Amino acid sequence: MSHARVLSVGQCLFDQRKIANHFQQQYDIQVKTADTFDEALSELRNASYDLVLVNRLTDADGTPGVDLIRSVKQDPALSGVPLMLVSAFPEAQAEAVELGALNGFGKADLAAPEVNERLCALLGAGDRTATGS
Template identity: 50%
Template sequence: MPGPRVLSVGQCGYDHSSISRFLQQSVEAKVDPADSADEALQALRADPAGFDLVLVNRVFDRGGGSGLELIEAIRRDSALAEVPVMLVSNHQDAQQRAVEAGALPGFGKSDLGDPATAGRIRDALGSSGGF
């Protein structure tokens, strides 16, 4: 049985690689990248049940798009509203705004490797049926 599938949006190449490695080691997840909100929404709409979790960078590496705006767009879309979403940011105020917009509590890049982060991701994947 394949592991969970995660869409990682707006990360630079280095961070995508770090996040992918962490998720592969901690939850055996396959991670697909998306550079923009449009690319992420297109991937999600093409296969709404295909992703078990969406990780959204606070500010997209390419183009500077807003991760919070993407979270809001996902929550407004009835076909995608149940997909678990987490913000990737070390900024607690941004994490709070993301939760208020409907995301699960996320994590910062500095938290990669922390067992609590792995547990939070396992919980998110469990809520989606992906783990």
């Protein structure tokens, strides 16, 4: 059983459930949620996370996810936290990576083999299902 911790920020309820179910089934990891950036920053200051998934635009208020990435990466106490943007838009991914995030993924690519490989490597989690290589 993995002890990795994942925080998902700004997803709508449907997408949050999809992400949480995927991480539970594939990696045996529970995903904690934060609806807003204030909640996410509070959570990051009070607990350790191995990965933060940031929606391109928060469902709660439409705030750009890159704003949270920028804030986390500029905070010396949080700058080492790995972040990924959840977006299928290449330009959004490029901006997030430029700010210090890891290359993320779009929601439709969550189960893609290349995403699985990156997540397994990052989280030290084994994929619990058989996947083709």
